[in-house]
Amino acid sequence: MKKFNVINTPVHNIDGVAKITGRAEYAFDVKLPHMLYGKILRSMYPHAKILKIDSRKALALTGVKGVVTGQDTLGVKQGIWRRYKELCDEEILARSKVRYIGEPIAAVAAVDEDTAEEALDLIEVEYEPLPAVFEPLEAIKEGAPQLHERAERNINVTRHIEWGDVDEAFRKAEHIREDWFRCSPQHHVCMETHNAVASYTPEGRLTVWTSTQSHYYIQVLLSWMLGLRESDVRVISRYTGGGFGSKFEIDSAQFCSSLLSMKLFKPVKITLTREEEFQATKRRTPMFYYLRSGVKKDGTFVAKEARVFTEGGAYTSMGATALYLTGFFQTFPYTWPNYRYDGYRVYTNTAPTSAMRGFGAPQATFTAETQIDLIADDLGLDPIEIRRKNAMYPGYEVPGQATIQSCGLSQCLDKIEEWIKSRGKLPPNRGIGIAAYGFMSGGIFNWFDTPYAFSSAVIQVNYDGKVDLYVGSQDMGQGSNTTMVMICAEEMGVRPEDIRLHMGDTDNCPVDLGAWGSRETLMQGNAVKMAAADAKRQIIEFAAAKLSPNIVYDLDIKDRWIHLIARPERGLSYFDVVKEAIRGKDGQPIIARGHYTPHRKGMISPAYSFGVQAVEAEVDPETGKITLKNCVTAHDCGQVINPLGVEGQLEGAIAMAAGYGFTEDMPMDEGKILNPNLVDYKILRSAEMPETKVMEVETYEPEGPFGAKEAGEGLTNPTAGALSNAVFHAAGVSVKNLPITPEKVLDALRKKEKEGKKEKK
Amino acid sequence: MEKLLLHITVNDEYRELYINPKRLLVEVLRDDLALTGTKRGCNTGACGACTVMLNGLPVKSCSVLAMQADGAEVNTVEGLAEGGELSDLQKSFLDHGAFQCGFCTPGMLMSATALLKEIKKPTKEQIKEAIHGNLCRCTGYNSIIRAVKAVAEGEYKEKSR
Numbered sequence: 001m002k003k004f005n006v007i008n009t010p011v012h013n014i015d016g017v018a019k020i021t022g023r024a025e026y027a028f029d030v031k032l033p034h035m036l037y038g039k040i041l042r043s044m045y046p047h048a049k050i051l052k053i054d055s056r057k058a059l060a061l062t063g064v065k066g067v068v069t070g071q072d073t074l075g076v077k078q079g080i081w082r083r084y085k086e087l088c089d090e091e092i093l094a095r096s097k098v099r100y101i102g103e104p105i106a107a108v109a110a111v112d113e114d115t116a117e118e119a120l121d122l123i124e125v126e127y128e129p130l131p132a133v134f135e136p137l138e139a140i141k142e143g144a145p146q147l148h149e150r151a152e153r154n155i156n157v158t159r160h161i162e163w164g165d166v167d168e169a170f171r172k173a174e175h176i177r178e179d180w181f182r183c184s185p186q187h188h189v190c191m192e193t194h195n196a197v198a199s200y201t202p203e204g205r206l207t208v209w210t211s212t213q214s215h216y217y218i219q220v221l222l223s224w225m226l227g228l229r230e231s232d233v234r235v236i237s238r239y240t241g242g243g244f245g246s247k248f249e250i251d252s253a254q255f256c257s258s259l260l261s262m263k264l265f266k267p268v269k270i271t272l273t274r275e276e277e278f279q280a281t282k283r284r285t286p287m288f289y290y291l292r293s294g295v296k297k298d299g300t301f302v303a304k305e306a307r308v309f310t311e312g313g314a315y316t317s318m319g320a321t322a323l324y325l326t327g328f329f330q331t332f333p334y335t336w337p338n339y340r341y342d343g344y345r346v347y348t349n350t351a352p353t354s355a356m357r358g359f360g361a362p363q364a365t366f367t368a369e370t371q372i373d374l375i376a377d378d379l380g381l382d383p384i385e386i387r388r389k390n391a392m393y394p395g396y397e398v399p400g401q402a403t404i405q406s407c408g409l410s411q412c413l414d415k416i417e418e419w420i421k422s423r424g425k426l427p428p429n430r431g432i433g434i435a436a437y438g439f440m441s442g443g444i445f446n447w448f449d450t451p452y453a454f455s456s457a458v459i460q461v462n463y464d465g466k467v468d469l470y471v472g473s474q475d476m477g478q479g480s481n482t483t484m485v486m487i488c489a490e491e492m493g494v495r496p497e498d499i500r501l502h503m504g505d506t507d508n509c510p511v512d513l514g515a516w517g518s519r520e521t522l523m524q525g526n527a528v529k530m531a532a533a534d535a536k537r538q539i540i541e542f543a544a545a546k547l548s549p550n551i552v553y554d555l556d557i558k559d560r561w562i563h564l565i566a567r568p569e570r571g572l573s574y575f576d577v578v579k580e581a582i583r584g585k586d587g588q589p590i591i592a593r594g595h596y597t598p599h600r601k602g603m604i605s606p607a608y609s610f611g612v613q614a615v616e617a618e619v620d621p622e623t624g625k626i627t628l629k630n631c632v633t634a635h636d637c638g639q640v641i642n643p644l645g646v647e648g649q650l651e652g653a654i655a656m657a658a659g660y661g662f663t664e665d666m667p668m669d670e671g672k673i674l675n676p677n678l679v680d681y682k683i684l685r686s687a688e689m690p691e692t693k694v695m696e697v698e699t700y701e702p703e704g705p706f707g708a709k710e711a712g713e714g715l716t717n718p719t720a721g722a723l724s725n726a727v728f729h730a731a732g733v734s735v736k737n738l739p740i741t742p743e744k745v746l747d748a749l750r751k752k753e754k755e756g757k758k759e760k761k
Numbered sequence: 762m763e764k765l766l767l768h769i770t771v772n773d774e775y776r777e778l779y780i781n782p783k784r785l786l787v788e789v790l791r792d793d794l795a796l797t798g799t800k801r802g803c804n805t806g807a808c809g810a811c812t813v814m815l816n817g818l819p820v821k822s823c824s825v826l827a828m829q830a831d832g833a834e835v836n837t838v839e840g841l842a843e844g845g846e847l848s849d850l851q852k853s854f855l856d857h858g859a860f861q862c863g864f865c866t867p868g869m870l871m872s873a874t875a876l877l878k879e880i881k882k883p884t885k886e887q888i889k890e891a892i893h894g895n896l897c898r899c900t901g902y903n904s905i906i907r908a909v910k911a912v913a914e915g916e917y918k919e920k921s922r
Contacts, residue, residue, distance in 0.1 A: 012855045015863065020863075024863055190864075242898050274803040477899045678807035679805070686890075686893050686906065687893055
């Protein structure tokens with residue numbers, strides 16, 4: 001018999017038909033009777049006191065129905081850090097002080113968007129501008145303008161990780177290398193901008209349709225900020241047009257539309273423009289990175305020290321987690337025996353920086369992998385060999401932090417080495433760079449202080465055999481809906497078309513923390529598998545009674561056939577048994593539940609994915625232009641659930657991470673972003689995408705459903721580092737300042753040429 | 762502003778409606794005709810999420826005044842499937858996983874449909890060029906290119922109506 005009937009077969013995305021026919025209704029498309037449209041007034045100053053807001057003229061404009069300011073709020077300083085109140089520092093609607101250009105000050109509701117927009121100009125705000133500071137290395141200095149009373153020298157959070165005896169180990173190192181890196185910001189650029197439709201009714205119930213990665217977080221945060229009972233807030237998010245880390249905190253569209261609706265008792269819709277999205281939503285945390293590494297002459301890693309200063313922006317946001325994770329993943333995927341990390345997140349007068357796909361790990365991987373190739377070059381070692389020598393392996397313990405269970409890293413290195421050999425001699429100006437990475441399968445952190453299990457699932461089996469599966473996970477395009485259906489179908493022994501999935505609605509779905517940190521496949525997947533196993537057990541009880549086999553026999557269900565495992569031909573139809581089971585249960589459908597919370601799995605995550613990526617790039621020595629030719633990835637995500645989904649995640653991650661590596665940046669002038677549009681902010685377009693190839697290395701992860709683990713977010717980690725190494729091998733220069741633009745490559749080439757001339761003299 | 766009468770055929774259905782002449786084609790499609798399959802990602806013609814076919818050619822409907830489409834034929838994503846039968850391209854998108862969040866997908870499908878109407882067997886380069894104006898943040902484009910190529914190479918002929 002086949003190992004799996006559903007798992008590891010390419011299954012069509014279950015939301016596919018709705019999406020390709022235009023029927024899928026995103027919050028962006030929601031339109032309710034008597035709906036009003038809102039717009040948000042945002043600060044023009046990077047740092048200022050708000051002395052007075054006068055909205056009388058705006059209210060007098062025909063068509064304007066209401067205005068809210070910070071004075072209409074409960075003044076809650078919120079954050080996702082409910083266990084650490086000192087980190088909750090963002091009001092969303094500022095009451096007395098603004099700290100970045102674009103911070104919301106007021107919101108207007110009117111009969112249409114044009115009128116609301118016009119009304120914004122009529123709101124008079126009196127500011128007292130304050131001195132501002134934009135760079136973390138400036139903001140941390142004594143005497144710099146201070147953003148928050150409690151944060152001296154603008155230090156928002158610090159993180160320290162240490163194991164081994166670092167100083168002693170450095171004394172024994174035979175080669176030590178120090179490098180500084182700058183990791184640039186990156187914007188998520190979800191195709192669906194942040195938006196919400198909020199409808200408050202006299203029963204005291206608030207319903208919010210929105211584009212989010214976690215309807216549960218938004219429900220809880222809104223109830224806190226608005227003084228409502230948690231269960232009186234309903235958040236609906238059936239389809240989400242991209243998230244990438246930008247949509248699991250509360251945003252201005254959600255809060256302002258809710259506030260306006262509660263004032264006016266009418267539905268209010270707020271959709272952020274693309275410009276607002278760039279200016280005032282969050283972005284990948286920019287980091288200044290200092291790395292000092294000590295190795296033996298043969299390439300054995302001895303000790304590493306990392307110091308990081310991040311541009312935090314005006315509020316904590318998800319930045320504290322990114323700060324920890326970048327320190328943790330800085331050692332990945334290697335067995336550094338001695339390590340010390342100090343991270344400082346520094347407040348600046350810019351929009352808050354936060355989580356983005358990779359969550360601190362792309363910065364870590366770019367810096368670490370670039371430095372490893374420089375070390376290999378210093379010592380005349382092969383880039384594959386130095387990585388192989390220090391690679392993590394199954395059973396390795398990251399001291400005090402984590403235990404690695406499944407790990408296919410060395411197989412990944414073998415496959416990439418083979419591919420590089422197959423390329424033979426490259427044409428001039430071409431190089432291949434590699435980068436290895438690891439990533440988590442969901443976080444163990446509970447800063448949100450949820451009293452619920454991290455993931456839950458409920459199943460109801462109906463008379464016709466159709467299975468209603470209720471999950472709290474959020475599909476933002478990554479395909480978790482299809483994954484959950486596949487896991488449920490496999491475990492129950494039915495087909496994907498037998499499952500009807502219910503998700504994206506806090507009124508009808510059990511709690512799940514949402515789609516971030518690559519948690520859904522493992523955590524929600526485990527909850528679904530547990531519920532499905534329970535449902536199957538209940539069905540099998542009836543089948544056993546009917547078949548009355550020798551008690552030593554086990555029964556199972558495969559492809560709708562309930563049978564004796566030892567004698568598969570002896571069995572009953574799933575559909576027949578379900579019908580009789582429901583009659584036998586006095587007419588009750590079969591109900592089953594499952595849940596998952598990691599216990600005793602270390603500090604970070606219950607499981608880790610691994611991979612190695614090779615990027616082949618060409619560098620034009622005249623212009624510095626980089627062209628991506630090939631991007632090949634050997635990938636260990638445990639048991640693949642849906643090959644179609646994994647391939648999509650991989651290619652998409654390459655596009656996003658290549659953008660991070662060489663085209664995307666957010667230059668600012670005095671806290672104002674200079675390229676807040678999709679012409680000047682350059683995400684990869686079709687022609688720039690390289691050929692991609694993936695080689696799966698299958699391992700079995702004991703903690704994951706059917707052996708599965710993380711498969712999408714971690715793939716954002718290696719590309720920038722592999723690209724920087726490809727440039728190094730193609731042109732002989734290392735650019736340590738992302739993105740690697742033609743200008744920077746040319747500068748480096750000229751510098752190298754000058755130095756070469758000096759040496760000759 | 763005085764409203765003007767717009768005569769427009771959308772997905773083979775003739776419509777007449779009075780509109781403010783300032784209104785964009787995408788607004789009329791989404792707000793007046795409730796064809797919300799067509800998306801908006803930027804309002805500046807940079808992202809392609811609002812791509813529809815105007816007299817058979819792909820246009821960004823956020824950059825076209827509705828009155829410029831007076832007397833014209835417009836096709837949107839809602840018109841691709843006929844009588845419950847998906848178009849070959851739609852089927853190929855499903856088979857190749859050529860979408861994820863789905864927000865750019867309607868525009869992507871319209872650009873690709875227009876391409877295949879114009880060029881029966883486009884090369885890979887021609888496909889890349891045809892969707893160059895459509896941004897996608899999820900897929901990395903290669904699955905979309907494979908999906909279009911499969912239709913161009915006749916893989917869906919057998920299966921089609």
